[in-house]
Amino acid sequence: MTRPDGGGGGISFDYSDQRFETVTDEIEDLLADLMGIEAAAEMFRTHLVSLKLHHEGEQVAPTVRPISLPASKPFTVYPILPEPPFDTSGDQQSYQDWINEAYAAGAQSAAGTGAWLRSIMDNFHLVDAEALINGADQQAGLVIQHGTTLTANLGEVNAALADEWDWDGDSMDAFFTWVAVADAAPAAMLLFAYAAQSSVAKAGAAIGATQEAMMQQAENARDALKATIKAWRDDADAFPFPPGSGWTFKDIGTEIGGVIESKVQALSDTLPDLGPLGNLGKDWALDKVTGTLISKIPAVKPATLTYKILTTLEANEVEVEKQPTAQVIIDTVEQTFRDIAKEGDAAVTTAGEGMAALAASLHDADQLVMPRPDPTPAGHYERD
């Protein structure tokens, strides 16, 4: 049905609850992956610092140690790590254990993200905007259809009864009163119904547009996360440094220790405050605190040293040199969703302007309450 006021016409929105749930769940999965990768990288950077502390004054011999990063699609990274001070026989296995634990801890931080994102859009997610608009179309149609058929010959009946005849008793007066109300009230009722459908149609359009916007932004966020994870994979030989940092195994060359030290020092400035752990120095027994350390790593905090923060989630603009961290992406998604919800709420509010007053006036419109004529009036119809 085409709306008489120009709207409707089988309107549909590029949105479905199922698609939104799927994409937000994908965001959660990808975010977990990225947070796991970032947590693993951060842990290794932290350990480089701590190992340096631990071996202060001693000569260490860092070497490339390939390790499998247990992402959703595992890939090998090539960190340059010193000899571990804790196990002379199974060092690589130990590093592998660390990365596994760090990845798991980081990935766990993303748990519930999908549901959380959906909750931000609570007033829009699972709202059937098309049902609202289709209902409004139906109501507009029925108001017009039935409004044009309010043609009961009330005037003729009134004249016939009032002419030269008289229905004795009170029934005649009551009937004349009824005719006056019946002639106008139904049309007025339908006008109120038209106002109601107009408000719903506008609100439905606002909700549908909001849903389209949040759908698009969610898909952009998903694509940005995919691109960022791909960048980590593509730049695996720079691990534990973030993609786009410019540091790769090939670039580091022979001055490996100094390069790592300066790089680690620079990166350590961006690390979270580890509290008492950061002051342990030579007494730091890695094998005892590793578990605590991993749990202390706030994987949700980005190390932004060489990161360029995206201000937009346009996936096409994501470049390897400008990878956002997981936290930047999810913060941006959250803020974007909140902005979208705010605008959507404002549009829905605008759609409802005046409706409270209209509902109140209808509630108080006693003149629209049609009297019930006596269906079996007493007396007789006689000539005056």
Next chain:
Amino acid sequence: MAESVKMQFEVLYRAGTKSFPDQAADLAAALDGIGAVHQQWYEPTVRAGSPPALAQALEINRTVYGLLRRAVLSFQDAASAVVLITKDFQARDAEARDAMHALGIKESDIQAPPMAAPPTFGQATS
């Protein structure tokens, strides 16, 4: 037979047997539509947090439903009353009776069609 009596009889007869019941039926159809639309709007309104644009529209629909339902019953009552008046008219006035015969109407024809009371709001939306 005065033309005016014939015309008056015809107006009353048509109102009680046709136009008033038709009007009641038409308003009942509008009522039915508004009840259906109300149901269609209800769940999305709740899910959207009942913003005024939707909640007040539902309130208006609910009120309009009640008013229209009363209007339907009112037209049905009016049809019954006018049928009674028309019957009484032809029974008590010879000119009216002549008019009825002239119009080819039998006394048994002076009756409203069956008219059912429309459902209440709760019945329509449950």
